Amino acid sequence: xxxxxxxxxxxxxxxxxxxxxxxxxxxxxxxxxxxxxxxxxxxxxxxxxxxxxxxxxxxxxxxxxxxxxxxxxxxxxxxxxxxxxxxxxxxxxxxxxxxxxxxxxxxxxxxxxxxxxxxxxxxxxxxxxxxxxxxxxxxxxxxxx
Numbered sequence: 001x002x003x004x005x006x007x008x009x010x011x012x013x014x015x016x017x018x019x020x021x022x023x024x025x026x027x028x029x030x031x032x033x034x035x036x037x038x039x040x041x042x043x044x045x046x047x048x049x050x051x052x053x054x055x056x057x058x059x060x061x062x063x064x065x066x067x068x069x070x071x072x073x074x075x076x077x078x079x080x081x082x083x084x085x086x087x088x089x090x091x092x093x094x095x096x097x098x099x100x101x102x103x104x105x106x107x108x109x110x111x112x113x114x115x116x117x118x119x120x121x122x123x124x125x126x127x128x129x130x131x132x133x134x135x136x137x138x139x140x141x142x143x144x145x
Contacts, residue, residue, distance in 0.1 A: 006085075017096075039065045085112075
């Protein structure tokens, strides 16, 4: 993220499928110019995000909102066109229905400002092969949930 996040201006980042909130709590500590909007579809994750943010005391993370990326962007908790400097999605694409990935990219096409960035991460495979071994195990763990 150090190479991606501009430091010379305020940054609004929308995270989709935030899980437990650790990305928001950890990453925002390195970027005082960033406002982070976490989201998830599952209530247990929204509760976990709130607890994580409270426990870490970070101030630039907004209260988590419920977003279902398989739904049109207009239903994404009031997000407006060209409102996001960055969007981030970690560990969702490879384990969710294709409709979620399609929604993510369609939403990014509308919500990102010109020059905005969509950051995705996960144990992706290249030609069907996942590497390193730690990502193979992580993929198995996620699929078992």
